Amino acid sequence: MKIGILGYGTVGSGFIDVIDNNRDKRDIEICKILVSDKYKHKGKKYFDKITENIEDIFEENIDVLVEVMGGLNPTLDYIKRAINNNIHVVTANKDLLAEYGDELVKLANEKGVYIKFEASVGGGIPVLKPLIESLEGNNIESISAILNGTTNFILSKMYDENLPYNIALKQAQELGFAEANPEADVMGYDAARKLSILSTLAYNNRVYWKDLYLEGITSIDERDMEYAKKLDCKIKLVGQSSLKEDKVSAFVRPVLVENNSILAKVDNEFNAVIVNGDSVGEISFVGKGAGKLATGSAVYSDVIDIIDNRINCIDSFMKNKVEINKILENKCSALLRFSSFKKNEIIDIIKSCIVEYDVLNDKDELAIMVYANSEYEINNSLCLIKDRGYCKNINKLVKIS
Numbered sequence: 001m002k003i004g005i006l007g008y009g010t011v012g013s014g015f016i017d018v019i020d021n022n023r024d025k026r027d028i029e030i031c032k033i034l035v036s037d038k039y040k041h042k043g044k045k046y047f048d049k050i051t052e053n054i055e056d057i058f059e060e061n062i063d064v065l066v067e068v069m070g071g072l073n074p075t076l077d078y079i080k081r082a083i084n085n086n087i088h089v090v091t092a093n094k095d096l097l098a099e100y101g102d103e104l105v106k107l108a109n110e111k112g113v114y115i116k117f118e119a120s121v122g123g124g125i126p127v128l129k130p131l132i133e134s135l136e137g138n139n140i141e142s143i144s145a146i147l148n149g150t151t152n153f154i155l156s157k158m159y160d161e162n163l164p165y166n167i168a169l170k171q172a173q174e175l176g177f178a179e180a181n182p183e184a185d186v187m188g189y190d191a192a193r194k195l196s197i198l199s200t201l202a203y204n205n206r207v208y209w210k211d212l213y214l215e216g217i218t219s220i221d222e223r224d225m226e227y228a229k230k231l232d233c234k235i236k237l238v239g240q241s242s243l244k245e246d247k248v249s250a251f252v253r254p255v256l257v258e259n260n261s262i263l264a265k266v267d268n269e270f271n272a273v274i275v276n277g278d279s280v281g282e283i284s285f286v287g288k289g290a291g292k293l294a295t296g297s298a299v300y301s302d303v304i305d306i307i308d309n310r311i312n313c314i315d316s317f318m319k320n321k322v323e324i325n326k327i328l329e330n331k332c333s334a335l336l337r338f339s340s341f342k343k344n345e346i347i348d349i350i351k352s353c354i355v356e357y358d359v360l361n362d363k364d365e366l367a368i369m370v371y372a373n374s375e376y377e378i379n380n381s382l383c384l385i386k387d388r389g390y391c392k393n394i395n396k397l398v399k400i401s
């Protein structure tokens with residue numbers, strides 16, 4: 001099997017290490033590796049294969065193009081060119097799948113080639129393949145997941161070691177977990193893209209990432225961590241989706257999770273995907289969601305599937321986009337924090353809208369845990385508080401069970 005590789009960074013080098021570690025089992029020939037700056041890679045084992053010219057990749061008679069360079073451009077053109085030339089594609093690029101999955105799957109079907117992307121969700125965790133193959137005898141009802149290693153690493157360091165946000169982010173970047181532009185991680189875009197890919201496959205409907213409710217972790221501070229500890233909870237960036245009566249609900253947002261839950265036990269760059277199927281019940285997939293070898297392992301498994309002709313149906317990417325409900329419609333609780341407040345007036349409004357609440361702090365700021373019948377109820381009270389000019393800056397952190 002002859003392959004061309006686009007990218008020799010964290011994932012590209014991890015993938016190549018996995019190929020070398022398994023040479024006695026499989027013979028995969030690396031023909032060419034595309035990078036943007038060849039001389040950065042001087043001294044590496046495959047330096048003689050490295051090129052800065054995409055034409056060198058396509059001049060080789062490759063069977064599979066492995067795309068691990070990231071971004072939308074020129075990546076999309078390179079992948080389309082490969083498919084049009086009847087070359088199979090393996091990619092770790094969730095940005096591309098979330099945005100152009102429909103177009104790429106359609107083109108691949110027309111050309112009779114395979115496009116595989118296990119590494120695009122959950123890093124090293126095999127989750128797409130079990131979802132499509134092993135759970136075929138289920139209607140998937142919901143997914144609850146930690147899908148971004150960088151933000152989980154940052155939140156773990158802030159919680160366990162009181163590390164400031166910026167230092168934790170820098171460490172995640174140094175360890176190769178973060179995206180080229182880490183805004184994709186901390187703003188929640190990366191997790192939303194991954195949740196959209198999972199949900200599209202799970203619900204056999206196209207769930208478009210920009211349609212989800214989306215909130216990143218940039219406003220989480222050390223006080224949130226203190227309140228979380230007081231409540232016997234952790235804070236996690238969670239992606240959740242469900243399908244009920246043909247309606248999809250989905251969000252990516254930081255939430256409080258109880259310390260004894262599965263999600264609370266998943267720390268650092270680890271990811272977790274909890275799937276609920278109507279036959280199997282609840283099953284969990286946990287493992288490294290980012291990093292060199294773990295992600296390399298997922299890319300490798302896709303290449304092996306192509307060699308062995310094991311292919312799944314991913315046609316749900318070609319379905320029309322579904323409408324997505326973004327708000328928690330059932331009973332929910334939330335931590336509300338008010339700065340520059342009129343304490344008594346705010347509490348009066350909370351009392352009038354929401355039956356149950358606990359004041360956690362009313363000294364230097366007002367922090368209240370509210371227990372409501374739905375998120376609408378909480379939002380109504382916050383609208384009233386804002387409209388009456390009692391407080392402009394309000395932080396809301398919902399708790400999920």
Ligand SMILES: NC(=O)C1=CN([C@@H]2O[C@H](COP(=O)(O)OP(=O)(O)OC[C@H]3O[C@@H](n4cnc5c(N)ncnc54)[C@H](OP(=O)(O)O)[C@@H]3O)[C@@H](O)[C@H]2O)C=CC1
Nearest residue numbers: 007008009010011035036037068069070092093290291295
């Ligand atoms: N890091 C991780 O843990 C994970 C990453 N991914 C995804 O895998 C992909 C790669 O990520 P990662 O390895 O971290 O990224 P890196 O930044 O570490 O590596 C990117 C590689 O692609 C090359 N490259 C980038 N742009 C171009 C271009 N326009 N032309 C030629 N070469 C280019 C770079 O060249 P040069 O070396 O010269 O700079 C580099 O070798 C992304 O889509 C990412 O989202 C998925 C799962 C986990």
Ligand SMILES: N[C@@H](CC=O)C(=O)O
Nearest residue numbers: 148149150177178179
């Ligand atoms: N930046 C991503 C890398 C893997 O997809 C993450 O942190 O999860």
